[in-house]
Amino acid sequence: MTSENMDFDVAIIGAGVVGCAIAREMRRRDLRVAVLERELDVGRGNSSRNSGVLHGGFTYKPGSLRARICIEGNHGFDAVAEELGVPFRRTGKVVVGFSEDDMRSLERFKAVGEANGARGLAIVDGARLRELDPSARGEFALHSPDSGILDPMAYTLALAKNAALNGAEFFFDREVFGAVRRGELWELFARTGAGARDAEIFRTRWVVNASGLGAAKISAMLGIPGYTIRGFKGEYFVLDKKAGAALRMPVYPAPDQKGGFATHATPTVDGNVLIGPDSYIVEDFSDFSTTSARMAGLVRDGLKMFDEVKPEHYIRNFAGIRAKRVDPATGEVLDFVCEAPEHAPGVINLVGIESPGLTGALPLARRACALLAGREDTRPNASFDPRLRGSDRIAGTRFAAADDAGRSAMIARDPDHGEIVCRCENVTKAEVLAAIRGPLGARTVDGVKTRTRATMGRCQGGYCQTRIADILARELGLEPSEVLLGKKGSNLFVGSVRP
Amino acid sequence: MKSEKKAVVVIGAGPAGLAAAVALKKLGVEDLVVLEREDAPGGILRQCIHDGFGLTRFGESLSGPEYAGRFVDEAAKLGVDFRTGASVIGLDAGRRVTVATREGLVTYEAEAVILAMGCRERTRGALAIPGSRPSGVYTAGVAQAYMNLHNRMVGRRAVILGSGDIGMIMARRLTLEGAAVEGVYEILPHASGLPRNVAQCLDDFGIPLRLSHTVVDLRGSSRLESVTVARVDENLIPIPGTGREIPCDTLILSVGLIPENELSLQAGVALHPRTRGPLVDEFFRTSVEGIFAAGNVLQVHDLVDFVSLEAENLARAVARHLAGSLPAGGGIEVRAGEGVGYVLPARVGGKEDFTLSLRARRPDRDVALRISHGERIIKTIKFRRVLPAEMLRVQVRAADLAPSAAGSESRRPEPLEVSLTC
Numbered sequence: 038m039t040s041e042n043m044d045f046d047v048a049i050i051g052a053g054v055v056g057c058a059i060a061r062e063m064r065r066r067d068l069r070v071a072v073l074e075r076e077l078d079v080g081r082g083n084s085s086r087n088s089g090v091l092h093g094g095f096t097y098k099p100g101s102l103r104a105r106i107c108i109e110g111n112h113g114f115d116a117v118a119e120e121l122g123v124p125f126r127r128t129g130k131v132v133v134g135f136s137e138d139d140m141r142s143l144e145r146f147k148a149v150g151e152a153n154g155a156r157g158l159a160i161v162d163g164a165r166l167r168e169l170d171p172s173a174r175g176e177f178a179l180h181s182p183d184s185g186i187l188d189p190m191a192y193t194l195a196l197a198k199n200a201a202l203n204g205a206e207f208f209f210d211r212e213v214f215g216a217v218r219r220g221e222l223w224e225l226f227a228r229t230g231a232g233a234r235d236a237e238i239f240r241t242r243w244v245v246n247a248s249g250l251g252a253a254k255i256s257a258m259l260g261i262p263g264y265t266i267r268g269f270k271g272e273y274f275v276l277d278k279k280a281g282a283a284l285r286m287p288v289y290p291a292p293d294q295k296g297g298f299a300t301h302a303t304p305t306v307d308g309n310v311l312i313g314p315d316s317y318i319v320e321d322f323s324d325f326s327t328t329s330a331r332m333a334g335l336v337r338d339g340l341k342m343f344d345e346v347k348p349e350h351y352i353r354n355f356a357g358i359r360a361k362r363v364d365p366a367t368g369e370v371l372d373f374v375c376e377a378p379e380h381a382p383g384v385i386n387l388v389g390i391e392s393p394g395l396t397g398a399l400p401l402a403r404r405a406c407a408l409l410a411g412r413e414d415t416r417p418n419a420s421f422d423p424r425l426r427g428s429d430r431i432a433g434t435r436f437a438a439a440d441d442a443g444r445s446a447m448i449a450r451d452p453d454h455g456e457i458v459c460r461c462e463n464v465t466k467a468e469v470l471a472a473i474r475g476p477l478g479a480r481t482v483d484g485v486k487t488r489t490r491a492t493m494g495r496c497q498g499g500y501c502q503t504r505i506a507d508i509l510a511r512e513l514g515l516e517p518s519e520v521l522l523g524k525k526g527s528n529l530f531v532g533s534v535r536p
Numbered sequence: 537m538k539s540e541k542k543a544v545v546v547i548g549a550g551p552a553g554l555a556a557a558v559a560l561k562k563l564g565v566e567d568l569v570v571l572e573r574e575d576a577p578g579g580i581l582r583q584c585i586h587d588g589f590g591l592t593r594f595g596e597s598l599s600g601p602e603y604a605g606r607f608v609d610e611a612a613k614l615g616v617d618f619r620t621g622a623s624v625i626g627l628d629a630g631r632r633v634t635v636a637t638r639e640g641l642v643t644y645e646a647e648a649v650i651l652a653m654g655c656r657e658r659t660r661g662a663l664a665i666p667g668s669r670p671s672g673v674y675t676a677g678v679a680q681a682y683m684n685l686h687n688r689m690v691g692r693r694a695v696i697l698g699s700g701d702i703g704m705i706m707a708r709r710l711t712l713e714g715a716a717v718e719g720v721y722e723i724l725p726h727a728s729g730l731p732r733n734v735a736q737c738l739d740d741f742g743i744p745l746r747l748s749h750t751v752v753d754l755r756g757s758s759r760l761e762s763v764t765v766a767r768v769d770e771n772l773i774p775i776p777g778t779g780r781e782i783p784c785d786t787l788i789l790s791v792g793l794i795p796e797n798e799l800s801l802q803a804g805v806a807l808h809p810r811t812r813g814p815l816v817d818e819f820f821r822t823s824v825e826g827i828f829a830a831g832n833v834l835q836v837h838d839l840v841d842f843v844s845l846e847a848e849n850l851a852r853a854v855a856r857h858l859a860g861s862l863p864a865g866g867g868i869e870v871r872a873g874e875g876v877g878y879v880l881p882a883r884v885g886g887k888e889d890f891t892l893s894l895r896a897r898r899p900d901r902d903v904a905l906r907i908s909h910g911e912r913i914i915k916t917i918k919f920r921r922v923l924p925a926e927m928l929r930v931q932v933r934a935a936d937l938a939p940s941a942a943g944s945e946s947r948r949p950e951p952l953e954v955s956l957t958c
Contacts, residue, residue: 526758
């Protein structure tokens with residue numbers, strides 16, 4: 038079945054952090070905006086599969102797009118975090134060294150960072166390093182005080198919610214498989230529903246390619262062939278908050294000869310620790326599985342940086358795949374692309390966006406909007422509200438983060454806060470309901486997880502998953518076999534035990 | 537925020553909390569409250585619809601709800617005050633217990649706090665099992681809750697990793713509901729659960745138990761499509777080339793239980809390095825004054841009958857604590873010697889008779905359990921067979937301890953050591 042009733046000014050392919058940021062920024066103008074996402078939620082690709090670091094911008098080639106958006110994103114993050122209520126801490130970061138070679142690397146980083154406009158970079162001695170983070174090893178370090186940590190899923194969701202509340206329309210389970218230029222419009226064909234032949238056509242004046250790992254394919258589909266994306270996979274361990282008590286800031290080892298960072302330890306805003314990622318090239322961009330050999334390597338290398346890499350602290354593992362644009366002949370990693378070439382009318386093309394794409398999502402979005410503004414006059418959207426409000430803000434609204442007086446007030450306001458659904462992370466029923474009922478509400482267990490942290494604690498849903506599945510089924514009117522973990526087809530149940 | 541004073545606050549209305557509350561009431565302790573996060577008492581027994589509970593205590597085979605029901609009924613007769621839908625979210629060393637309820641936060645200031653939170657299941661993440669992360673991967677207890685409390689069928693073709701009791705019980709349960717169970721894979725060279733469950737849940741249903749095997753990979757990006765199992769060597773490391781892929785839509789994990797001590801840690805209660813439950817003495821006193829622990833929060837039991845018994849012993853100690861008649865804390869360390877996985881309590885005063893609970897490190901035949909105090913062997917018991925799955929309980933008479941232990945304050949008392957050797 039094919040339906041064709043959708044006309045937009047801008048259709049963004051991909052609801053990762055960049056796509057969501059673009060949707061939000063596009064809505065500052067009077068444009069009808071759609072976001073097409075093949076998964077059932079925002080941020081299911083690399084936007085949620087990274088270290089959650091606000092990068093300082095001292096490793097990227099001066100003058101590169103990567104460097105510029107990183108510095109701009111870093112310096113501007115306090116403002117957007119405040120607007121959207123996104124948890125974030127400017128913890129600073131250290132890159133530690135042991136040898137003369139390491140020292141030369143760190144001095145090079147310092148020079149590069151300063152050329153890029155990074156602030157406050159300093160080489161510190163061992164004593165100062167231990168003052169900054171007592172758990173850090175190393176004889177000396179490069180300290181980047183502007184680096185920080187944020188919750189990448191919360192940030193992506195916040196941008197998406199803000200975009201949606203300002204009128205951007207999100208379409209999930211829409212995998213764009215074809216694009217045709219008809220006159221002044223693009224027709225995008227999106228697969229949806231159970232059958233592979235079901236398709237919807239989205240007509241739009243502008244297409245934005247923000248499809249991450251799929252960017253080269255989509256780019257070619259839109260008439261801009263020739264890009265090569267190579268997938269660099271990295272695996273992670275998530276450690277218990279008990280381990281997190283020992284780590285104040287991201288601690289990276291000095292880079293290896295090839296300039297890459299080996300396994301590092303990163304605290305999360307919620308108090309856990311990430312160990313990873315490692316890095317290896319993969320062909321299959323959809324395979325996020327972890328492997329025993331790589332996990333063993335993470336433990337071996339992680340222990341060089343952080344004592345608490347112990348089995349008793351293991352909570353979970355995950356993997357991400359960085360979509361690096363490379364020169365196919367030499368394998369050299371190339372800069373981010375954000376373009377609107379003359380020969381591909383109506384296309385804004387973002388290719389090779391990986392780290393620091395989280396830090397630089399908003400600056401990238403502004404550049405994407407500027408490309409459109411350079412081609413046509415648009416009216417401002419007078420009703421645009423850059424702020425999230427109420428429980429759509431995460432910072433300062435979570436039950437878990439409140440003190441007893443705050444918690445009492447929350448329960449008095451809504452007794453559903455008195456029911457603790459997730460025991461490890463102290464997530465209340467009211468928060469789960471808000472996650473489902475709110476803008477871009479959760480449709481799956483993972484959707485509730487990314488919005489509330491329920492199931493993310495040390496028991497991994499042992500206590501709360503049954504409750505969340507019940508609440509989802511009730512709220513959404515689902516049959517048992519329709520309750521999903523996260524992806525299409527990821528049903529939790531095959532039906533009822535007895536009729 | 538509401539604040540109430542209580543003589544005793546019991547955290548958890550599972551088998552340990554129920555038995556402790558009933559026993560305390562019978563001992564004349566009236567001013568007590570039992571806090572339960574679920575909407576009914578019974579704890580994990582509520583989802584254990586199989587039988588086999590109560591053989592030791594009641595001399596008959598009950599289901600989990602029936603076993604719990606006996607205590608719930610008795611508690612009701614005695615007028616035990618249960619607060620259900622009440623999640624304890626805070627506990628401090630001053631015995632302030634903070635509870636979230638729909639009516640608001642309540643703080644209890646207790647003379648004695650009884651930790652009876654039970655245990656939780658070890659997860660896939662804790663074992664760092666590699667592979668994709670599809671749906672269809674459940675811990676045994678979660679699968680049991682879905683099937684028995686929520687009427688949700690978790691899958692049609694299952695592999696079970698780990699031969700813990702709940703895993704074996706779920707193998708049978710899935711089979712009875714029409715699912716195909718491909719096998720139970722256990723990394724150790726022996727079953728983790730009770731022999732009766734191997735016989736009644738696996739052998740009787742023709743479900744193979746494959747020892748020295750583990751799961752090394754999962755496939756399927758949406759729902760589980762297959763797992764790969766492999767043989768392990770004597771160091772429990774998978775042997776390359778022994779992998780076999782088994783198509784299935786469900787993986788059930790029964791790979792261990794961990795005493796649930798997050799609240800205990802908040803209060804600063806010291807934990808035992810092996811059991812990961814509180815360090816207690818023979819009166820179930822933890823390292824924090826006035827906080828006691830029994831049941832699976834203390835050590836993971838194989839039989840609920842002994843949870844009840846342990847909680848009743850704890851209740852007697854708590855009643856004496858309230859009356860001020862409990863002896864001062866003991867200084868005799870109790871050590872696990874050769875062949876012993878762990879022994880509780882970790883220290884005793886030794887002025888009164890007490891019970892030791894312990895587990896064998898490995899299955900063995902014709903072994904002697906020896907308790908030595910300093911140079912002297914004070915007790916020897918012969919066993920035809922010991923299994924790590926079966927908790928051993930041994931009475932020790934205070935009179936049998938070496939005299940220096942009970943009396944002398946001047947020098948450090950010699951430790952008790954328990955061993956299981958040929």
